[in-house]
Amino acid sequence: MKHSALSAFYKDKTAVITGAGSGIGEALAKVFADLGCKLALCDIDQSALTRVVNDIKHTHPSLLIFHDVLDVSNKQQWSQFLETTAATCEHIDIMINNAGIEGSCRPVWASDDATLERVMDVNFYGMVYGSKAALPYLIKRPWAALVNVSSIFGMIAPPNTADYCASKFAIRGYTESLRAELALLHPHLQVHLVHPGGIDTNITRIPESQKFKARYLKTNPLDIALYIAKCLKQNKARIVFGNQATLAHIASRLLPLSWLSKLSGREIKSLEMESDYEKTHDGFNINKL
Numbered sequence: 001m002k003h004s005a006l007s008a009f010y011k012d013k014t015a016v017i018t019g020a021g022s023g024i025g026e027a028l029a030k031v032f033a034d035l036g037c038k039l040a041l042c043d044i045d046q047s048a049l050t051r052v053v054n055d056i057k058h059t060h061p062s063l064l065i066f067h068d069v070l071d072v073s074n075k076q077q078w079s080q081f082l083e084t085t086a087a088t089c090e091h092i093d094i095m096i097n098n099a100g101i102e103g104s105c106r107p108v109w110a111s112d113d114a115t116l117e118r119v120m121d122v123n124f125y126g127m128v129y130g131s132k133a134a135l136p137y138l139i140k141r142p143w144a145a146l147v148n149v150s151s152i153f154g155m156i157a158p159p160n161t162a163d164y165c166a167s168k169f170a171i172r173g174y175t176e177s178l179r180a181e182l183a184l185l186h187p188h189l190q191v192h193l194v195h196p197g198g199i200d201t202n203i204t205r206i207p208e209s210q211k212f213k214a215r216y217l218k219t220n221p222l223d224i225a226l227y228i229a230k231c232l233k234q235n236k237a238r239i240v241f242g243n244q245a246t247l248a249h250i251a252s253r254l255l256p257l258s259w260l261s262k263l264s265g266r267e268i269k270s271l272e273m274e275s276d277y278e279k280t281h282d283g284f285n286i287n288k289l
């Protein structure tokens with residue numbers, strides 16, 4: 001890949017990327033490696049992370065890559081990970097809170113609280129811990145960027161996504177407020193919110209989400225990764241990219257909620273999940289509560 005202006009900008013900066021073992025995180029690692037960044041990569045899945053690191057080492061043998069297994073939802077692991085990153089890579093310029101998991105892909109009355117709690121722990125609290133732990137390193141730099149990955153489901157909330165949307169709207173609220181705060185104190189620290197549309201990754205692991213994946217997850221992760229790199233250089237605060245992303249963004253701004261509910265409801269109907277939408281569903285049974 002040849003992007004000489006971008007490479008000149010990113011050369012020797014350090015990018016920390018969570019969830020780098022697959023999908024958007026893997027693509028970000030590869031794009032920032034191509035652009036000459038030192039990398040600090042983590043994932044909860046050791047073998048996935050090792051595969052990505054080996055791939056990058058193969059194409060960039062002299063690039064500095066620190067990597068470690070990290071569960072982003074484990075607050076205690078964060079300080080050690082970033083301390084070692086800073087010691088190994090000298091400084092931290094870009095922090096990308098990307099790691100995330102899907103929700104139950106079922107309506108509220110058919111989903112369990114454990115899934116909601118895990119989704120909030122990984123998607124939301126993982127981003128909180130990563131952001132707070134990285135701030136002391138980022139503010140020291142003449143230029144730095146904190147990048148939090150939300151979703152188009154941080155702008156619209158169709159059926160079967162309540163748990164996932166709760167985490168992604170929360171990332172949005174937290175990041176927008178943090179952005180306004182830092183603008184008062186450390187304006188050189190850029191804060192970015194990413195709203196991917198349907199990106200062709202491995203996020204959909206359960207049977208309930210396979211039809212959704214086939215219909216919507218179309219965009220190559222490398223395309224959004226390169227777009228994010230360009231947007232950071234341009235200091236574009238809100239980054240909207242991927243299949244259906246612009247449509248969802250415009251709809252969320254222009255349509256009344258009653259329309260959004262109706263339109264997104266229609267889309268979900270054709271995913272053939274009728275059994276969860278029976279009025280006799282157990283989730284409405286008072287004795288089952």
Ligand SMILES: NC(=O)c1ccc[n+]([C@@H]2O[C@H](COP(=O)([O-])OP(=O)(O)OC[C@H]3O[C@@H](n4cnc5c(N)ncnc54)[C@H](O)[C@@H]3O)[C@@H](O)[C@H]2O)c1
Binds near residue numbers: 018020021
């Ligand atoms: N794929 C899409 O269409 C899409 C759309 C909108 C937003 N997103 C968001 O993009 C981000 C990346 O997802 P993806 O689509 O690349 O999925 P993916 O499943 O392909 O990759 C996610 C990576 O995160 C890792 N991970 C999961 N839990 C973790 C934890 N607790 N700690 C550390 N790593 C963990 C996984 O092992 C995996 O390697 C997520 O935040 C996701 O919500 C994706």
